[in-house]
Amino acid sequence: MKIKNKTFRQNAITYAMVLLFYLICQGLIMSGNMSSLMKGLMVPICYYVILAVSLNLVVGISGELSLGHAGFMCIGAYSSAIFAVCVDGKIPEMAELLLALVIGAAVTAVFGFLIGIPVLRLRGDYLAIVTLAFGEIIKNVVNAVYVGVDENGLHFSMKDSLSLGLSENGIEIINGAQGISGLPRTATFTTGIILVFITLFIVLNLVNSRQGRAIMAIRDNRIAAESIGLSVSKYKMMAFVISAALAGVAGVLYSHNLSTLQATSKNFGYNQSIMILVFVVLGGIGNIRGSVIAAFILTILPEKLRFLSDYRMLIYAIVLITMMLFNSAPKAIAWRKSIKERFFSGKKAEAGKEAQ
Amino acid sequence: MEEKIIKAADVRQEKGLMLNVENLSISFGGLKAVENFHMQIKKHELYGLIGPNGAGKTTVFNLLTGVYKPDTGSILLDGENITGKHTIDINHAGIARTFQNIRLFGNLSVLDNVKAGLHAHYVYGTVSGIFRTPKFYKMERAMNEKAMEILKVFDLDEAASYKASQLPYGRQRKLEIARALATEPKLLLLDEPAAGMNPQETQELMDTIRFVRDSFDMTILLIEHDMKLVSGICEELTVLNFGQVLCSGATKEVLNNPEVIKAYLGD
Numbered sequence: 001m002k003i004k005n006k007t008f009r010q011n012a013i014t015y016a017m018v019l020l021f022y023l024i025c026q027g028l029i030m031s032g033n034m035s036s037l038m039k040g041l042m043v044p045i046c047y048y049v050i051l052a053v054s055l056n057l058v059v060g061i062s063g064e065l066s067l068g069h070a071g072f073m074c075i076g077a078y079s080s081a082i083f084a085v086c087v088d089g090k091i092p093e094m095a096e097l098l099l100a101l102v103i104g105a106a107v108t109a110v111f112g113f114l115i116g117i118p119v120l121r122l123r124g125d126y127l128a129i130v131t132l133a134f135g136e137i138i139k140n141v142v143n144a145v146y147v148g149v150d151e152n153g154l155h156f157s158m159k160d161s162l163s164l165g166l167s168e169n170g171i172e173i174i175n176g177a178q179g180i181s182g183l184p185r186t187a188t189f190t191t192g193i194i195l196v197f198i199t200l201f202i203v204l205n206l207v208n209s210r211q212g213r214a215i216m217a218i219r220d221n222r223i224a225a226e227s228i229g230l231s232v233s234k235y236k237m238m239a240f241v242i243s244a245a246l247a248g249v250a251g252v253l254y255s256h257n258l259s260t261l262q263a264t265s266k267n268f269g270y271n272q273s274i275m276i277l278v279f280v281v282l283g284g285i286g287n288i289r290g291s292v293i294a295a296f297i298l299t300i301l302p303e304k305l306r307f308l309s310d311y312r313m314l315i316y317a318i319v320l321i322t323m324m325l326f327n328s329a330p331k332a333i334a335w336r337k338s339i340k341e342r343f344f345s346g347k348k349a350e351a352g353k354e355a356q
Numbered sequence: 357m358e359e360k361i362i363k364a365a366d367v368r369q370e371k372g373l374m375l376n377v378e379n380l381s382i383s384f385g386g387l388k389a390v391e392n393f394h395m396q397i398k399k400h401e402l403y404g405l406i407g408p409n410g411a412g413k414t415t416v417f418n419l420l421t422g423v424y425k426p427d428t429g430s431i432l433l434d435g436e437n438i439t440g441k442h443t444i445d446i447n448h449a450g451i452a453r454t455f456q457n458i459r460l461f462g463n464l465s466v467l468d469n470v471k472a473g474l475h476a477h478y479v480y481g482t483v484s485g486i487f488r489t490p491k492f493y494k495m496e497r498a499m500n501e502k503a504m505e506i507l508k509v510f511d512l513d514e515a516a517s518y519k520a521s522q523l524p525y526g527r528q529r530k531l532e533i534a535r536a537l538a539t540e541p542k543l544l545l546l547d548e549p550a551a552g553m554n555p556q557e558t559q560e561l562m563d564t565i566r567f568v569r570d571s572f573d574m575t576i577l578l579i580e581h582d583m584k585l586v587s588g589i590c591e592e593l594t595v596l597n598f599g600q601v602l603c604s605g606a607t608k609e610v611l612n613n614p615e616v617i618k619a620y621l622g623d
Contacts, residue, residue: 006517202486209485209492210475210499217461217472224459227421228473228539229447238482286463 011204014289018049018200021296022193029189037303043257045299046192047073047250050199052279052295053288054246057203059277060286061212062239063219065128068115070272071135072244074263075111076251078142080104081180081261085173086149088184097186101195101252108248109241111138116240120233132270139268147174179262180255187256195253196292199246203288206242215239282323294323373432374399374543374575380419380429389415390599393429397543397592402569403577404590404607408619412599413579414456417545421453422446434542448476450542454532454549456579462521466512469520469531470503473538478502503538509571510534510564526557530564537572544568546578550585558582562589587611595619 025042028034051069058066080100087096119130146157150170157163161172174180206212214235218225222232255261265271279298283290301319305312326332373396380393390412397403405413418424420431422443431439438449452473461469478499480491507513510530515523520531529549536544549565550558562585569576580586586593587607594604597619603610610616 205486205488206482209482210471210478210480210495211482211485213464213468213472214475216464217469220461220463221459223423224455224461224535225472226443227447227453227455227459228535229444229476230472231444 007208010289011208014200014204014292015197017289018193018196018292022189025189038300041300041303042189043187043192043253045296046189046196047253047257048276048279048295048299049196049292050250050253051247051276052283052291053196053199053203054243054250055276056280056283056286056288056291057206057239057243057246059280060284060288060291061203061207061219062215062236062243064120064236064240065124065277066131066240066243067128067270067273067277068131068133068135068138069243069247069276070268070270071131071138072108072112072247073251073254073272074135074138074142074268076104076108076248077255077261077268078174078180078251078263079107079248080252081183081255082147082173084183084256085171085180088182093184093186096184097191097252097256100256101249104248104252104255105245106248108251109245112241112244112248113237115244116237120236120240132273135268135270135273139263139265142174142263142268143177145174146172146176148172177262179260181260183255183259183261185257185259187253192253195249199249200288200292202242202246207288211235211238278320282320282327284327290327297323372398374401374434375420375577376430376432377420378430380416380431381427382415382419382424383427388599390419390596393419393596393599393601395594395601395604397575397577399575400569400573401575402565402589402591403575404586404593405577405579405596406581406586406593407596407602411596413596414547415599416596417453417547417579420446420545421451447539447541451545452536452539452541452543453545454529454536454547456547456551458525458528458532460520460528460532460535462519464520465516466507466518466520466523466531467500467503467516469535470506470538471499473535474499474502475539477540506534506538509537509567526553526561529553529561533564533568537568537574542575544574544576546576546580548579548581550580550582555584558585561585565589583611 025034029039051073055066055069058064080103083100083103084096115134119127119134122130144158146159146161146164148155148161148164148166148170150167152167155164155166155170161175164172166172207216214225214230215238217230218232218235226232254267279295280291282298283292283294301316302312305315308315375395375397377393377395381391382389393416405416407413415424419426422438422441422445425440429439430437433449433451436449438446438451441449461472464472478495480489480495484492504513504516507516510533512527512531512534515527520528523531533546533549546565550561553561565576565578566589568574578590590607592605593607593610595602595610595616602615602619603613
């Protein structure tokens with residue numbers, strides 16, 4: 001069917017774009033043409049893309065403004081980091097990373113479900129405010145927790161590391177605000193790209209399935225969706241939980257790219273949540289490929305603008321505004337359409353000539 | 357013994373009824389929006405619900421579809437008690453509706469709107485959907501065929517790939533009916549299907565409604581202001597005025613009833 005082919009082609013373009021990006025970067029790294037600064041950005045690009053795509057599932061596809069995405073990333077990062085410290089050196093690296101991804105996604109999905117129960121009863125601004133609060137709560141709770149392990153099992157405390165009461169050969173896992181240290185840095189650019197592919201695969205296929213159709217139908221008209229028997233709470237929850245689990249995966253990637261994991265307002269605070277939302281909005285709400293491109297550009301831009309020193313953030317803001325205008329201003333959309341039409345009609349005319 | 361026979365007769369009579377509403381009331385604060393409403397619709401019937409503005413017609417629809425919970429009364433659909441159930445369950449029990457102000461899934465394609473309606477009848481799991489198992493392809497193909505079949509009835513098959521919001525008004529109304537039909541209801545509720553249509557479109561719509569009733573073996577209840585449409589296709593009518601049933605019966609008799617004329621035209 002014609003329509004099916006169209007979505008298939010669109011999805012193929014998205015996958016091809018990510019693959020092309022991977023090959024170019026890999027080529028640059030192999031030939032030694034990439035600075036170490038840029039090399040360090042490769043994994044962050046991957047987790048930001050995953051975060052943007054997963055948030056787009058809630059904001060764009062499900063139509064609910066969620067501002068707590070960094071909180072889910074935090075849960076994924078911490079749960080996988082605890083696992084990593086516990087099994088450090090006992091199992092091979094690849095197996096550890098794989099298991100950490102599964103654990104990170106599962107734990108975050110459970111939290112996503114628990115948070116979703118109260119949050120998804122709300123709509124619009126209220127939902128945004130409550131998710132924002134949940135994000136902050138997660139970050140602050142994680143900062144106040146002390147966890148240790150010894151032969152008697154896990155120990156928890158909310159006071160300090162001494163009150164854990166660990167035996168002599170026990171290890172502290174989470175040391176309050178100082179976080180988790182001694183993490184294996186096993187995340188690579190390749191694993192990151194594979195995870196990006198998996199995320200895209202899940203989100204794009206979900207959107208083009210029976211479930212995705214139900215989610216978008218509920219977004220477009222809740223009352224009509226109920227009148228044709230679609231369960232609003234079930235499908236809203238589905239989008240929310242899958243999105244949270246993917247954010248958890250991004251968190252795992254984040255924690256496995258560092259040797260020390262700390263929850264600060266910079267990495268898991270609301271600034272981060274807003275940043276992810278900026279990726280989604282600039283890429284186009286509901287536009288998955290747009291999220292990928294926006295996350296990529298906006299992660300790399302601050303580094304590329306470093307030569308401007310003091311004017312860096314000024315130029316960054318100008319680029320943001322320009323991108324926004326290009327994407328959403330009616331005049332810009334009309335202009336893009338006219339360019340596209342000229343391009344396509346030119347093609348058609350040529351095809352006509354050949355036929356003659 | 358005699359009692360039993362009478363009960364059996366009652367059941368048989370009830371079996372002939374698609375919808376049996378009795379003593380239905382709801383009030384919002386002090387306002388009695390619908391009071392002591394009753395209506396019996398036989399299977400395969402085209403039934404009309406009319407009344408002046410603000411009489412409570414749409415409220416009755418909202419009560420039937422579970423948007424509001426009635427204060428008193430009972431609603432039996434094909435013998436099954438659906439009083440006070442949730443909208444979703446009522447749809448699964450067999451009532452589908454359209455809305456007075458069109459409610460389509462504007463950003464979805466025309467085809468997807470109908471496929472959303474087919475949701476409960478072509479089932480595959482989330483995992484199957486994400487990993488594209490053979491079941492996914494089988495179900496999607498069957499869904500596409502069924503949806504195109506329904507769209508063809510409404511002359512919308514060529515517009516299948518358009519966004520629903522891009523359709524002109526009259527065709528949006530048709531799409532809404534198509535989507536409701538896709539849920540395979542026993543009873544179809546149409547809330548002012550001809551609103552905003554020109555006479556030619558209305559004529560077309562009348563033919564379509566009749567066709568739907570006959571080819572899908574459907575029972576249809578409609579709210580309408582267009583008297584030409586009402587007298588043209590409805591077999592029986594109930595007239596609602598100030599939340600109460602003014603009269604009900606065969607269309608011709610009801611429309612010639614002096615009280616009905618008075619309610620519409622005033623003294």
